[in-house]
Amino acid sequence: MAVNTNFTKEQYLEWYELMQTIRQFELKAEEMYKMAGKIRGFFHSYVGQEAIAAGCISATKQEDPYITSYRDHGLGIAKGISLNAAMAELYGKATGCAKGKGGSMHFFSKEHYFFGGHGIVGAQIGVGTGIAFAEQYRGTDNVVLCFFGDGAARQGILHESFNLAMLWNLPIIYICENNHYAMGTAVRRSSNVIDIYKLADAYEMPADQVNGMKPEDVHEAIARAAKRAREGDGPTLLEIQTYRYKGHSISDPSKYRTKEEVESYKAQDPILEVLGVIKEKKYATDEELKAIDDNIAQQVAECVQFAEESPFPELDELYKDVYVDQNYPFIKD
Numbered sequence: 001m002a003v004n005t006n007f008t009k010e011q012y013l014e015w016y017e018l019m020q021t022i023r024q025f026e027l028k029a030e031e032m033y034k035m036a037g038k039i040r041g042f043f044h045s046y047v048g049q050e051a052i053a054a055g056c057i058s059a060t061k062q063e064d065p066y067i068t069s070y071r072d073h074g075l076g077i078a079k080g081i082s083l084n085a086a087m088a089e090l091y092g093k094a095t096g097c098a099k100g101k102g103g104s105m106h107f108f109s110k111e112h113y114f115f116g117g118h119g120i121v122g123a124q125i126g127v128g129t130g131i132a133f134a135e136q137y138r139g140t141d142n143v144v145l146c147f148f149g150d151g152a153a154r155q156g157i158l159h160e161s162f163n164l165a166m167l168w169n170l171p172i173i174y175i176c177e178n179n180h181y182a183m184g185t186a187v188r189r190s191s192n193v194i195d196i197y198k199l200a201d202a203y204e205m206p207a208d209q210v211n212g213m214k215p216e217d218v219h220e221a222i223a224r225a226a227k228r229a230r231e232g233d234g235p236t237l238l239e240i241q242t243y244r245y246k247g248h249s250i251s252d253p254s255k256y257r258t259k260e261e262v263e264s265y266k267a268q269d270p271i272l273e274v275l276g277v278i279k280e281k282k283y284a285t286d287e288e289l290k291a292i293d294d295n296i297a298q299q300v301a302e303c304v305q306f307a308e309e310s311p312f313p314e315l316d317e318l319y320k321d322v323y324v325d326q327n328y329p330f331i332k333d
Contacts (some may be wrong), residue, residue: 005220006153009283011058012274013292015215018057019050020269021296022074025083028074029090029298032249039090041103046074048245051270052177055218056145060226065113065135067128070105071177071244072117075147080112083303093310100313101321122148122155125174129161132172132235143229144172145222151182153196162237171266172228173222174237177212179244184256197239198222205237213268214240243268 026047030108033039046053049071056066057078068075077086081097089096091103098108098117107117118124128146135142152158153176165172176196182186188194206228211217218240225236243265243279247254254262278284284292 009149044071045246055215059222075106084306087303087307091194091307093308132170169234200237212240
């Protein structure tokens, strides 16, 4: 299915700025996490996987719902959650995107069509399928992007969801962010099917394997799948191969990987790849790129100050947001 792949100067600069913003936010958040008492709980870094967020955002529209696992900061920021709200949520502050109740693993923003952040492995696959059913029922042309890792691909809910999505022809793109390790277990040690996109074959679902280190490749694959879904042709599974530079969580020493393996992927760094195109095509001068980097650095510094100065939630917040009300976006009057 043909899609427009004529990427402009503006697109490359947008990709660079977004990926660099996610990268610098994550690095600063990791720094604050390691400072006692600043950020509690688990912290799963998106460093290395930024090209997926960039390519998905450029290929979809704002109203397309996104839902993902607990490695959610990068996608949430890509969808429009401010750095202030993101860092405040990590701090557990009332000004966070989930009012300080979700923390690192449960980012949420109805305003930005970002529906988690889910801590239970694979849970978002079923929820995302339900959101796609809701969009179909409401008669919108929105497409759901449902992200999960290679570990979650072994969960039973994936097969139940695939079955219903194909049976009902739902507008959803299932995206396996295959960073090759489910916590510390390599893909090849958890199944004899190491090409995860082939799992779609049993349901006659269109599927493809994508290079997740290049936003161009991600954009093209997402654009094709979104076009198919909007035209009423149902779901797609995309196995987007990527790599996390950090451990499963920040507390993971990642001793199951060799330094050589990590360095081989860093040599394909998506930010450096896009930066190379920008310089080769003279899309921006060194001074203009420095200005972008300086602006990002300032925003990151400001979001830390915002989080530091924000209040913790009041105790009565425990009793709020427990039940859904009629303002929920998928419920009609």
